[in-house]
Amino acid sequence: xxxxxxxxxxxxxxxxxxxxxxxxxxxxxxxxxxxxxxxxxxxxxxxxxxxxxxxxxxxxxxxxxxxxxxxxxxxxxxxxxxxxxxxxxxxxxxxxxxxxxxxxxxxxxxxxxxxxxxxxxxxxxxxxxxxxxxxxxxxxxxxxxxxxxxxxxxxxxxxxxxxxxxxxxxxxxxxxxxxxxxxxxxxxxxxxxxxxxxxxxxxxxxxxxxxxxxxxxxxxxxxxxxxxxxxxxxxxxxxxxxxxxxxxxxxxxxxxxxxxxxxxxxxxxxxxxxxxxx
Amino acid sequence: xxxxxxxxxxxxxxxxxxxxxxxxxxxxxxxxxxxxxxxxxxxxxxxxxxxxxxxxxxxxxxxxxxxxxxxxxxxxxxxxxxxxxxxxxxxxxxxxxxxxxxxxxxxxxxxxxxxxxxxxxxxxxxxxxxxxxxxxxxxxxxxxxxxxxxxxxxxxxxxxxxxxxxxxxxxxxxxxxxxxxxxxxxxxxxxxxxxxxxxxxxxxxxxxxxxxxxxxxxxxxxxxxxxxxxxxxxxxxxxxxxxxxxxxxxxxxxxxxxxxxxxxxxxxxxxxxxxxxxxxxxxxxxx
Numbered sequence: 001x002x003x004x005x006x007x008x009x010x011x012x013x014x015x016x017x018x019x020x021x022x023x024x025x026x027x028x029x030x031x032x033x034x035x036x037x038x039x040x041x042x043x044x045x046x047x048x049x050x051x052x053x054x055x056x057x058x059x060x061x062x063x064x065x066x067x068x069x070x071x072x073x074x075x076x077x078x079x080x081x082x083x084x085x086x087x088x089x090x091x092x093x094x095x096x097x098x099x100x101x102x103x104x105x106x107x108x109x110x111x112x113x114x115x116x117x118x119x120x121x122x123x124x125x126x127x128x129x130x131x132x133x134x135x136x137x138x139x140x141x142x143x144x145x146x147x148x149x150x151x152x153x154x155x156x157x158x159x160x161x162x163x164x165x166x167x168x169x170x171x172x173x174x175x176x177x178x179x180x181x182x183x184x185x186x187x188x189x190x191x192x193x194x195x196x197x198x199x200x201x202x203x204x205x206x207x208x209x210x211x212x213x214x215x216x217x218x219x220x221x222x223x224x225x226x227x228x229x230x231x232x233x234x235x236x237x238x239x240x241x242x243x244x245x246x247x248x249x250x251x252x253x254x255x256x257x258x259x260x261x262x263x264x265x266x267x268x269x270x271x272x273x274x275x276x277x278x
Numbered sequence: 279x280x281x282x283x284x285x286x287x288x289x290x291x292x293x294x295x296x297x298x299x300x301x302x303x304x305x306x307x308x309x310x311x312x313x314x315x316x317x318x319x320x321x322x323x324x325x326x327x328x329x330x331x332x333x334x335x336x337x338x339x340x341x342x343x344x345x346x347x348x349x350x351x352x353x354x355x356x357x358x359x360x361x362x363x364x365x366x367x368x369x370x371x372x373x374x375x376x377x378x379x380x381x382x383x384x385x386x387x388x389x390x391x392x393x394x395x396x397x398x399x400x401x402x403x404x405x406x407x408x409x410x411x412x413x414x415x416x417x418x419x420x421x422x423x424x425x426x427x428x429x430x431x432x433x434x435x436x437x438x439x440x441x442x443x444x445x446x447x448x449x450x451x452x453x454x455x456x457x458x459x460x461x462x463x464x465x466x467x468x469x470x471x472x473x474x475x476x477x478x479x480x481x482x483x484x485x486x487x488x489x490x491x492x493x494x495x496x497x498x499x500x501x502x503x504x505x506x507x508x509x510x511x512x513x514x515x516x517x518x519x520x521x522x523x524x525x526x527x528x529x530x531x532x533x534x535x536x537x538x539x540x541x542x543x544x545x546x547x548x549x550x551x552x553x554x555x556x557x558x559x560x561x562x563x564x565x
Contacts, residue, residue, distance in 0.1 A: 035301035036321035052299075073449055077412035080462050081455065100302055104343040111343065111364045115444040119419065122410050122448075126462075152341060152366060152441055171459045175466035182470035186477030193481035197488030204492035208499030215503030219510035226514035230521045233532060240528055248531065255535040256556065263542040269552035 015050040022046075026062030028095040031055075037096060059095040064159055069110045073169060074118055080126035081172075085165040086141075088113050090158050097155030105156060109149070113161055116144040129166055130176075138163050295328035305339040305372045308332055314373040335376060341368045341441055342382075346390045350451060351398040357406040360449045363393050366441040367432065374437030385436055392431055393443060400424050409448070419445055 022045055023029045029041040033054045041056070048054040067088040073081055090109060092098045102108050120140050124133050141161045149156055168176045240247040267274045300306045300321045308316040308326055312333070318324055319339070326332040344365040351359050367389065369375050379385045400421050401409075409419055420443065429440040450458060522529045542548055550556045 032302065034321070034323035035299040035304070037302050072447060075410050075448060075450070077410055079410050079458060080465075081450075081458055101341060102343070103338055103340040107345070108341070108343045108364075108366060111345070111444065111446045114446045115364075118445065118448055122419070123412060125412050148442070148444075168462070169455075169459070171455075172462045172466070175463040175470075179466050179470045179473070182473035186473045186480075189474075189477035189481040190484065193484035193488075197484055200488045200492055201495075204495045208495045211496070211499045211503045212506065215506035219506050222507075222510040222514045223517075226517040230517050233521045233529065234524075236532065237525055237528060240525075248528075251532070251535060255539050259539055259542040259548060262544045263546040263548045266547055266549045267552055267557060268549055273549075 018055075019047055019050045020045065021048065021056050023058070026060060028059050028061050029056045030059060030095055030099055032057070037099070040095060057099065059092055059098060061092045061095055064089050064091050065106070067106050067110050067113075069114055071165075072114060074121045076121055076126045076129060077123045078125045081169050082121070082126060082129055083165070083167055083169050084117070084121070084163065086113065086117065087162045087164050088158065089160045089162065090156050092155055093157035094155035097153050099155070101152060101154045102156075105154065108152075108154070109145075109156060109158075112148045113141060113145045113158075116148065117141050117161075120144065126168070130168070134163055134166060137166075296325055298324050298326060298334055300324055300336070303338060303340050304336045305369055307335045307337075307372045307376050309335060314376060317372045319372075337369050337372055337375065337382070339369050339372075341366050344386055344389055344393075345446070346393050348447075349394045349398065351401045353401055353404055353406045353409070355405045355407070358451045358454055359401065359406070359409075360447075360451055361397060361401070361445050362447040362449075363397055363443060364446050365389060365393055365428075365443050367438050368441065369437065370433060370439035371437035376437075378436050385438065388436065389432065389438075389440075392428060396424055396428055397443075397445075419448065 021029050021031075021041060023041050023043050025043040027043065029046060031038050031041060031046075031048050031054055033049070034052075038054070046056075048056060067090065069086055069088070071083050071085045073083050076082060088109060098105070117137070120137055121129065124137065129137065138161055142158055145161065146158045149158065167173070236247065236251065264275065298306075300318050302321040304321070306318040306324070307314050308318065310327075310332060311330075315332075326334060344367060346363040346365065348360050348362045351361055353359060375385070379388065397420065401419075403421075404419075425440065425443050428443055432438045432440045449455075
């Protein structure tokens, strides 16, 4: 009797516990009755008929899930190859459709995203993909992939397709790096030339100033010299007017004396030449 | 008493064996001695005759993904491509599916073969340049009639509905990748050269401009310097002319003396005639 009672109580407890369901916030419990979906329960404590009449399955509708297709090599519109790494973020938008729609949800999602990515990349140039086209690629892929998914009634929503990496294959990476260093060289050449120009011009302006300054110095010297000469002339003229002959002789003699101090003086008598000094 | 109990137990077993459930994700086929008699698509609690009269076979009725193995195809312009297709399909007519293939794995193999041959035929009608182009003329890689064609075969032969056929990836065989790499390298080196020679061009333009400006500055300075000198010379000439006009004869005498003195500097040789006035000066007039 006691044993029977214990068995009965345990069975009752088992039935009770299979009837209770705790749904965390962000989750949805889908209640199946004899295999058919009967209703859903959102957050809180719920109750349903015991197994085998009813059972429940929990679907997390708030979690952002990540699907990672790995690195894929794709052909661009200008027939270059690029290696691309995507991360797809998605979540369950409709728990019932999610339960009934796809047998292989994530793999199908990856297939669809790769398929539309490949189509879009096949219209883009490698240069645009490696630079400004990346954001466009992400956005176009998201839109196109979601449109395809909606046709299948998957219950899935794509939150983001993130292009984590897009680069030329390793075999040609050096050639692409050389282009960026060539772009650097282009800058360097121009900078060096600008450096030359910014050194050359001040130098030349210095030379120009030197030339005009030396002309001004010449000018000043010339003026001073002329007025010195004229002053001397004026005073000698005065002396000459006072005593014309003696002044002339005096001046001539002084000049000859000065010449005699520097130049060699030879005397020519008939055919004979006599050296007087040196 | 004992007999009625065993009859009751038997009845309970029979009843238990006659009740079954069909899940919302399943389709069930009821077989009578191995022959399909009913397809149950609605989920819920169902009745049947007890074993061995009735048997129930279940299939997943959700859309299933079929990844087709990569296959090499040839475009119309004889370019090799490696395509990786996938297919989304679900069981539509469970009885036909059971009769035709019975086993989902067999269905997969048959579908794969069908898809590869249809895609090969479709891409054989396309030029590579149509598939890969940055022009607006790009056509859909797979023709619009590909899916209906495969779907018709699937429905008729396998009892399935084909929801979609897509190319997951389209690539090149390894040996063809090499030639693409060659071209990519050549293209990059052309671009790199263009950058470098543009840089050199710009640099020499900058240098030439600097040199031109320098020449202009120097020429301007020379012109100014010449002007300054010319004005100074002019002013000096005017000053000398003024002096000259006061006593031309004496001025010329002075100028000659000065010239003679300037010319007869160190190292010059002055030759004096013994009959001239200079010799007279040297001898102090004593003949």
